[in-house]
Amino acid sequence: MNTILSGKNVVKTFGKGNDLVNALNGVNVDIAKGEFVAVMGPSGSGKSTLLFALSGMDGITGGAVKLGDIELSKLHEKALANVRRTQMGFIFQQPTMLRNLNILDNIILPAASKGKKDREKLTQKAAALMKQTGIAGLENRDTTEVSGGQLQRAGICRALMNAPEILFADEPTGALNSKSAEDIMSLLVTINQEGTAILLVTHDPKIAARADRVLFTKDGSIVSELPLGKFNPRDIEARGEQVLAGMAAVGI
Numbered sequence: 001m002n003t004i005l006s007g008k009n010v011v012k013t014f015g016k017g018n019d020l021v022n023a024l025n026g027v028n029v030d031i032a033k034g035e036f037v038a039v040m041g042p043s044g045s046g047k048s049t050l051l052f053a054l055s056g057m058d059g060i061t062g063g064a065v066k067l068g069d070i071e072l073s074k075l076h077e078k079a080l081a082n083v084r085r086t087q088m089g090f091i092f093q094q095p096t097m098l099r100n101l102n103i104l105d106n107i108i109l110p111a112a113s114k115g116k117k118d119r120e121k122l123t124q125k126a127a128a129l130m131k132q133t134g135i136a137g138l139e140n141r142d143t144t145e146v147s148g149g150q151l152q153r154a155g156i157c158r159a160l161m162n163a164p165e166i167l168f169a170d171e172p173t174g175a176l177n178s179k180s181a182e183d184i185m186s187l188l189v190t191i192n193q194e195g196t197a198i199l200l201v202t203h204d205p206k207i208a209a210r211a212d213r214v215l216f217t218k219d220g221s222i223v224s225e226l227p228l229g230k231f232n233p234r235d236i237e238a239r240g241e242q243v244l245a246g247m248a249a250v251g252i
């Protein structure tokens with residue numbers, strides 16, 4: 001496997017003493033370049049903690065996380081922030097946008113803070129992404145003047161501004177209606193087909209069915225995984241059935 005991201009024996013604990021929570025109990029995971037991996041599991045099983053640990057958004061208690069040859073836990077905060085900004089993209093259930101900026105400025109903001117002062121270039125890049133994601137024309141809208149689906153598309157544009165190698169997505173369709181969720185998932189599949197690896201946390205088997213591989217977490221461990229292969233829309237129902245069977249097998 002041509003690995004882009006790897007976690008070796010990753011441990012994450014929260015709190016101490018009687019309040020100690022073992023959120024990750026020595027997780028091993030490898031994600032290949034350009035792979036689309038979904039993470040499923042019961043509430044509290046460690047899905048978000050895994051995503052935060054593997055993306056360096058949160059420190060780990062033990063083990064190692066590597067993006068390519070870079071061991072994230074060995075980096076100082078500034079270098080880590082730089083890796084996150086230049087090589088990773090993030091999308092969340094609720095896109096965190098700055099309310100005093102319009103959609104365009106929100107999209108180009110992280111790329112601009114990388115030191116690229118060329119606003120015209122950034123605007124062109126943002127325009128291309130906005131076209132690809134179906135929100136061209138909304139550049140000057142306020143973040144309160146667009147729908148939830150449009151805001152999530154803007155969040156995706158922002159995450160793709162620096163052409164990340166991997167996109168981390170925590171329940172990106174959780175706040176959307178089913179039509180918008182479908183559209184966002186089709187978009188993520190396209191982005192993946194263009195070469196960006198994706199690690200996506202979801203509760204929804206239909207969403208996970210679009211991934212190349214599904215990891216199932218329970219009590220802070222990956223207890224099984226389901227290889228599905230590359231997505232083909234014709235197979236969506238059969239893949240959904242496989243995911244459901246995988247969930248049932250681990251008691252989700």
Ligand SMILES: Nc1ncnc2c1ncn2[C@@H]1O[C@H](COP(=O)(O)OP(=O)(O)OP(=O)(O)O)[C@@H](O)[C@H]1O
Nearest residue numbers: 014015021023041042043044045046047048049050
């Ligand atoms: N900041 C924190 N402080 C203390 N405990 C935490 C913290 N964050 C997560 N936990 C605990 O770690 C465990 C794993 O949480 P995590 O959020 O990763 O689960 P999850 O599978 O993503 O859940 P959900 O599906 O409900 O979002 C849970 O027991 C949770 O209560």
